[in-house]
Amino acid sequence: MAINxxxxxxxxxxxxxxxxxxxxxxxxLFKTDAMEAIRLVLPAGKQIAEHRAPGEITVYCLEGRIKFTSQGQPKELVAGDLLYLSAADPHAVEAIEDSSVLVTILLGNAARP
Structure with a gap:
């Protein structure tokens, strides 16, 4: 099945x-050479182990409640909260409630002057 x-x-x-x-x-949602946008859907209890994104990211909580751990510090995000991370910062995610978040990732140097 093709992804639209x-x-x-x-x-x-x-x-x-x-x-x-x-x-x-x-x-x-979309992916270009410069950036990618993902709607991440997380059922309550779902965990994503520590990992790194290739570029700077934003995480915008659309609904629910998640625990986002970065720089060794857990942070709780609820609907309307936005978090920014530098490229390659290790982070982990856990859904406290059924949640969806908008993740944007800057890819490579295409977006930089």
Whole structure:
């Protein structure tokens, strides 16, 4: 099955999934040479072990509650919270509640002057 990514100037709707959260999987909204945007869907209790992203990232909590650990410090994010990390900062994620988050990753040097 082909993955459909958004096209430039296409409107993407990122409202909370609500009761549908259990039937939606994580998916990439779009990916270019410069950046990638992912809607990460996490059921309560789901953990993503410590890892590193190739570039700077933002994590915007759309709904639910997650524990985001970076620089050895756990931080709780709820709907409306935004977190920024430098490239290659190790981090881990755990869903405290059913949650979805918007993750953006800057890739390579394409976005830099």
């Amino acid at each position: 990514h958004a096209n430039p100037a296409e409107v993407m709707h990122l409202q909370p999934l609500g009761s549908k959260i259990g039937s939606v999987r994580t998916y990439t």
